[in-house]
Amino acid sequence: MKDKNIDFVARHYEEGRFSEREGWKRLGIVSPFRRIFVRVAASVAGVAVLSATAAIVWHNYAAEAPQSETVPADTVQETAVAPERQVRVLDFENAPLPEVVEKISEVYGVRISEVPAEARDYRLSLHYEGNARDLVETINELLATNLEILE
Numbered sequence: 001m002k003d004k005n006i007d008f009v010a011r012h013y014e015e016g017r018f019s020e021r022e023g024w025k026r027l028g029i030v031s032p033f034r035r036i037f038v039r040v041a042a043s044v045a046g047v048a049v050l051s052a053t054a055a056i057v058w059h060n061y062a063a064e065a066p067q068s069e070t071v072p073a074d075t076v077q078e079t080a081v082a083p084e085r086q087v088r089v090l091d092f093e094n095a096p097l098p099e100v101v102e103k104i105s106e107v108y109g110v111r112i113s114e115v116p117a118e119a120r121d122y123r124l125s126l127h128y129e130g131n132a133r134d135l136v137e138t139i140n141e142l143l144a145t146n147l148e149i150l151e
Contacts, residue, residue: 004078009109027137027151029146049147079142086108086132087104087129087130087131088107088108088129088130088132089127089128089129090103090104090107090126090127090128090129091126091127091128091136092124092125092126092127092128093125094123094124095118095124096117096119096120096123096124096127097115097117097122097123097124097143097145098120100124101115101147103118103130104132104135104136107149108131110149110150111149112130112136112148112149112150113148113149113150114145114147114148115145115147116145116146121141122145124139124142126138126139126142132149133149137147
């Protein structure tokens, strides 16, 4: 038994008669080459958009970054910080208040007034990093005293 379809194709086949591109067009399907072209174009457009976005972000970041200037050494001026504003580190372990006041005066170079008469009865354990004004305020809060820095 012979297959009639194969016989028909074998009788009517001619070399070069069938065009693949024309066949795809008749079926309403785009050729594979066209699909590849669209994919490449989309990829190129995507890369261009990402590059433009990166350039904008970098430009905005560079504009916001602080610009450092080089200053010649002979024009540098030192700004004097008041002694009571200099940051130092102090440690006290069960220290009497007169000893604390003396250490603050020694380290920061300031004088402290309004020390209570019964100052020996006050004890302080503290690790502190900061300036004299803030330290005196902290001691006043902790011990309920009224110490003041003399100007």
